[in-house]
Amino acid sequence: MNIAILGFGTVGTGVYKIIKKANRQTKDLHVKYILIRKNKPETMPEMTDNIDQIVKDDSVDVVVEVIGGIEPAHQYILSALRHKKSVITANKAVIAKYMDEFTNVARENNAKFYFESSVGGGIPWIQGLERALRIDDVDKIQGIFNGTSNYILDRMKKDKKSFDEVLLNAQQLGYAEADPSADIDGYDVANKLCISADIAYNTFISPDDNLPVFGIRNISYEDLVAFGKKNLTVKLLGKSDFHDGKFDYAVEPTLCAATSMEANTPDNFNLISLHGNTVGDLKFMGQGAGQLPTANAVIQDILDILQNKAHLERDFNSGFEYVPNLMKSDYVVRSEMDIRNIFAEYQVEMHGDYFEIKDVPTGEMHQLMAIVLKQDGQAFMASYPKEAREVDSDESSEVRWEFSR
Numbered sequence: 102m103n104i105a106i107l108g109f110g111t112v113g114t115g116v117y118k119i120i121k122k123a124n125r126q127t128k129d130l131h132v133k134y135i136l137i138r139k140n141k142p143e144t145m146p147e148m149t150d151n152i153d154q155i156v157k158d159d160s161v162d163v164v165v166e167v168i169g170g171i172e173p174a175h176q177y178i179l180s181a182l183r184h185k186k187s188v189i190t191a192n193k194a195v196i197a198k199y200m201d202e203f204t205n206v207a208r209e210n211n212a213k214f215y216f217e218s219s220v221g222g223g224i225p226w227i228q229g230l231e232r233a234l235r236i237d238d239v240d241k242i243q244g245i246f247n248g249t250s251n252y253i254l255d256r257m258k259k260d261k262k263s264f265d266e267v268l269l270n271a272q273q274l275g276y277a278e279a280d281p282s283a284d285i286d287g288y289d290v291a292n293k294l295c296i297s298a299d300i301a302y303n304t305f306i307s308p309d310d311n312l313p314v315f316g317i318r319n320i321s322y323e324d325l326v327a328f329g330k331k332n333l334t335v336k337l338l339g340k341s342d343f344h345d346g347k348f349d350y351a352v353e354p355t356l357c358a359a360t361s362m363e364a365n366t367p368d369n370f371n372l373i374s375l376h377g378n379t380v381g382d383l384k385f386m387g388q389g390a391g392q393l394p395t396a397n398a399v400i401q402d403i404l405d406i407l408q409n410k411a412h413l414e415r416d417f418n419s420g421f422e423y424v425p426n427l428m429k430s431d432y433v434v435r436s437e438m439d440i441r442n443i444f445a446e447y448q449v450e451m452h453g454d455y456f457e458i459k460d461v462p463t464g465e466m467h468q469l470m471a472i473v474l475k476q477d478g479q480a481f482m483a484s485y486p487k488e489a490r491e492v493d494s495d496e497s498s499e500v501r502w503e504f505s506r
């Protein structure tokens with residue numbers, strides 16, 4: 102099987118390395134082309150800067166897109182599919198935006214479009230979700246989808262350091278990008294949750310749909326201490342619930358019981374869960390990024406094509422509807438201003454520097470929090486679900502939210 106790799110960075114190099122190692126399963130894979138940028142020297146015989154040479158070569162079976170970003174990745178994927186090549190990509194940003202278009206063009210051209218590595222890196226999450234859907238309705242998806250933000254929260258707590266100190270350290274170690282906003286502001290999680298929801302509900306939801314997304318940029322070490330006194334750990338979660346043909350969606354910091362698997366997911370690991378009506382709860386944990394885990398998932402997709410293992414078909418015609426206020430939760434907000442008038446419709450308790458707001462629909466909470474942020478740019482919020490509260494010990498529930506600068 103002849104493969105073209107578009108983009109020879111972290112993941113592209115990993116795909117090449119694993120194929121070159123050639124074990125029993127991968128020995129029939131052959132890298133024919135590596136696409137590099139126009140101004141770069143061609144240092145290997147497989148390298149070319151000509152995308153047309155790749156897509157017009159009838160001997161190429163599979164195109165692996167690991168350039169990243171929206172354009173030209175979007176056009177290159179479409180061009181490869183229209184030339185009847187199967188496409189595998191790790192690029193969550195472009196998939197989340199164009200999943201419906203890629204799926205349709207692949208079907209029209211009798212080509213495959215697979216993307217296991219785009220959500221959860223090396224974790225077989227898409228495969229697990231698709232398997233669950235063969236039998237079940239999946240009515241809950243929840244997870245730690247972003248390793249960088251998990252690493253930051255974990256190191257802040259363990260090393261007793263501020264957000265800025267840990268972020269700088271993560272950037273120096275290469276765990277966080279120079280522009281960290283996709284990771285810390287929740288947009289990377291949003292892309293991965295859109296892809297998961299598209300599959301779970303067979304309907305297309307785009308990250309451009311103004312979805313409720315709140316990141317961890319404003320968290321302080323003192324917040325972690327205050328939550329810790331209540332046996333709680335904060336994690337950045339992507340979540341989606343489904344009932345009666347309607348589904349909801351949110352990315353938000355969430356308080357988790359200290360004994361939960363989420364709270365105990367360390368470093369840059371991911372933990373993604375689903376609930377199906379017969380299988381119950383399934384949790385998938387592992388390396389959500391990194392050169393070889395991500396390349397491993399890319400090659401699993403290539404082998405599925407080689408071995409004719411079909412993935413779930415979808416037409417995005419389920420008619421299921423995105424309803425922003427389906428999920429409800431209590432929330433904890435830290436703000437220097439008195440926010441009770443903004444939340445006048447809800448029961449609000451004040452505990453030191455924290456407000457606890459009861460039973461707020463998620464979409465509404467994010468809209469009201471946007472008003473808070475306009476007046477207090479450092480305010481922080483976390484959802485406080487009842488599962489986390491139920492395991493509060495009697496003793497710890499006496500501890501009040503308190504932290505005064």
Ligand SMILES: NC(=O)c1ccc[n+]([C@@H]2O[C@H](COP(=O)([O-])OP(=O)(O)OC[C@H]3O[C@@H](n4cnc5c(N)ncnc54)[C@H](OP(=O)(O)O)[C@@H]3O)[C@@H](O)[C@H]2O)c1
Nearest residue numbers: 108109110111112136137138167168169191192390391395
């Ligand atoms: N890294 C991970 O752990 C990971 C995990 C899961 C998913 N992903 C996804 O995988 C994709 C690739 O990530 P990565 O970490 O491998 O990125 P990367 O290290 O930045 O590699 C991208 C490569 O593509 C090249 N490139 C950019 N535009 C190009 C163009 N127009 N033509 C030819 N080559 C071009 C870049 O060249 P220059 O160096 O010259 O810019 C670079 O070598 C992204 O979508 C990312 O979100 C990555």
